Ligand SMILES: Nc1ncnc2c1ncn2[C@@H]1O[C@H](COP(=O)(O)OP(=O)(O)OP(=O)(O)O)[C@@H](O)[C@H]1O
Ligand SMILES: Nc1ncnc2c1ncn2[C@@H]1O[C@H](COP(=O)(O)OP(=O)(O)OP(=O)(O)O)[C@@H](O)[C@H]1O
């Protein structure tokens with residue numbers, strides 16, 4: 001996360017993304033969606049997220065945009081103007097509109113989460129938004145276990161095979177949930193052993209500062225949201 | 237202030253008629269315990285597996301929640317109930333991986349300091365000092381999910397000593413470490429307790445290894461003869477007859493994470509020991525040989541003696557039921573192997589006769605736990621149960637990953653006898669282990685893997 | 688007697704286990720999001736029959752934790768984590784989680800957090816579905832659906848919420864309880880001593 005946007009405060013990014021998303025969901029105007037998409041694509045290189053990661057997290061968005069596009073082309077309402085012809089099909093404005101809007105709704109949150117480190121998010125929520133540290137840190141600790149669960153699942157399948165029972169997917173997934181909860185219980189004990197939830201004050205070891213640059217991120221989000229609203233009314 | 241020195245707690249520990257019964261159990265884990273440990277004493281806590289050592293440490297750390305059992309008597313630290321003195325104690329559990337909280341090593345050590353509201357400027361020097369003291373080889377940003385067992389162990393210790401506890405509790409801190417790694421951790425502990433003005437309570441089965449660290453030994457429970465005392469007589473059960481036919485062979489078998497190739501043949505009536513440092517690929521090899529994972533390169537083949545009509549196919553493609561009847565595997569972490577909710581069901585799964593199951597339970601001292609949930613057993617009990625499940629199925633080939641860790645002398649002897657008897661019946665054993673005494677007692681051939 | 692305050696205060700295990708359930712279901716959501724999108728081209732609004740899976744945390748959380756706020760917290764964290772994993776709906780999924788969680792919460796709040804029976808679970812699932820339907824129809828399908836489609840969609844989401852999330856979570860909680868993992872929770876304490 002060693003890029004300009006990557007270093008910005010998590011709360012600032014959260015606020016900016018919220019503003020833009022809230023504005024975008026109010027309109028179906030392709031121009032508004034295009035503006036958001038354009039701005040975010042321009043911002044993407046400054047987010048410091050490697051291309052591979054962007055792709056790995058982002059493909060579902062593209063896929064669902066393609067899906068809604070296709071759906072509307074084939075089955076959507078026929079009262080909207082035709083804007084293009086594609087492989088013998090009439091592409092109407094509504095298909096383009098829905099697909100663009102889906103991208104515009106998805107992108108702000110996508111970019112924000114991709115450029116935020118979960119630890120920073122928890123810290124920032126605790127420091128700036130006064131979220132209860134018990135809940136923020138508790139959730140963070142549980143989140144750390146997510147990648148370990150894949151390993152756990154592999155081991156559960158192995159164990160069933162070693163014991164001569166068939167490893168059905170359903171029963172293995174249930175086994176995984178049980179194992180995850182068990183890990184959670186141990187983790188909670190380990191956290192209490194190190195003084196978590198002892199009552200009283202708690203410090204935060206990592207610096208979280210909300211500086212001018214962070215305010216700028218919020219301001220940019222606000223500006224983009226305002227543009228979207230303006231475009232919405234400009235067309236009607 | 238520098239270094240991990242200068243604990244301010246006094247930490248005199250006192251048990252007065254203490255007893256604890258875990259919820260769901262009829263028997264008390266510990267009872268009628270009266271014990272006093274003075275400030276600054278270094279004590280080794282020994283005792284049979286299941287005697288209640290881990291329970292005792294949890295009680296001292298104030299971690300026995302009221303809703304998880306029933307208490308009798310008191311545990312006092314400096315005259316206060318242990319639950320209230322939590323800020324002065326630091327505990328390292330049997331399994332280090334489950335006690336890391338944060339995703340970066342530095343943050344994990346800082347976690348306890350944050351909880352104690354240590355000012356930020358003080359936190360990082362203390363974190364660095366603690367990481368230094370245990371010889372943690374990476375920087376603060378190291379991902380805690382990518383640590384080997386020994387590294388995780390050291391990080392867990394660092395997380396505790398950074399708190400400068402007045403009372404340091406360590407539960408088998410070197411279990412599962414290779415001898416060099418264990419020595420490193422012991423050196424780290426010795427150094428830390430020298431710098432730290434703390435009372436130490438250490439649980440360890442191999443008394444001789446822990447003796448240099450402590451001033452006195454306390455034995456818990458009535459089974460004093462179960463304790464490994466220095467110079468205890470150990471059985472010697474090498475094979476007396478020549479090995480029989482080949483059952484399983486590894487041809488140019490490649491260990492992916494270590495980039496090494498293994499050639500090996502597993503023979504009837506022979507115990508093959510697989511040794512090597514942490515991360516050498518022993519477990520990887522065990523899973524490959526056991527037909528549980530598919531080799532990326534090279535082959536594992538079973539001879540017709542073992543495979544019958546499946547001889548044309550490699551073990552990893554056998555049906556699960558046939559695999560389990562022919563090759564038994566015991567995993568390094570016993571909990572990874574349990575698939576049912578009671579000890580009895582776990583053993584019955586192998587399809588063994590009830591009489592066989594009873595004998596095994598009796599010999600491995602699990603009979604009183606037949607209806608207990610496998611996940612509530614003590615560390616050593618879990619290990620024995622996982623070995624018992626493989627023994628109950630009595631397959632031709634047994635592959636055991638660290639079968640003796642966490643055992644007291646009596647159960648260790650029993651395991652060695654059971655295993656050697658199976659071998660003498662003509663079965664093949666593959667023993668993956670760091671336990672030099674086990675290799676000495678039973679191994680007929682040794683395979684050493686290197687890093 | 689426990690005082691009211693300690694009975695409703697979340698312990699560390701409550702927080703961590705609720706979060707773990709949320710994280711586990713966030714992974715399920717990830718798969719479900721893609722399944723949902725794959726159904727896009729032919730199954731609108733009928734694909735709503737699978738909707739209930741997204742509502743499970745809102746019901747399972749309270750059934751396991753049995754503290755006020757469990758439905759809201761578990762569903763909300765699941766939504767946030769699924770957005771962290773990457774979701775096509777960006778931040779709106781967090782608002783969805785909030786709405787669905789509040790719906791589920793009502794099912795148990797209605798009886799003063801004293802009953803955790805099948806009936807409560809069904810109601811909580813249905814309410815969670817109702818929240819989801821209102822949100823989706825206003826944000827996503829306001830202009831794409833005809834009135835008939837809207838009603839079909841809402842009815843399916845509510846039914847799926849009651850059956851999949853409500854009855855499903857109830858069965859799941861019982862199965863979990865049998866394994867002994869819930870021993871530290873009021874939901875798991877009916878075992879015989881051995
Ligand atoms: N969570 C639990 N629930 C129920 N019973 C338990 C639980 N933990 C431990 N026990 C039981 O309490 C007894 C003491 O266990 P404990 O873990 O303290 O033993 P230990 O001396 O540490 O043994 P080991 O050397 O094998 O680790 C055992 O019989 C065990 O089965
Ligand atoms: N699934 C995996 N993905 C990536 N690396 C792995 C995986 N499994 C094992 N490794 C790595 O492969 C190496 C060998 O692991 P293995 O568990 O076989 O070692 P080991 O000899 O059994 O060690 P120990 O004595 O600590 O049990 C280690 O460095 C380990 O971190």
Ligand SMILES: [Mg+2]
Pocket residue numbers: 289290291330407614615616
């Ligand atoms: Mg123990």
Ligand SMILES: [Mg+2]
Pocket residue numbers: 518519520568637
């Ligand atoms: Mg190993």
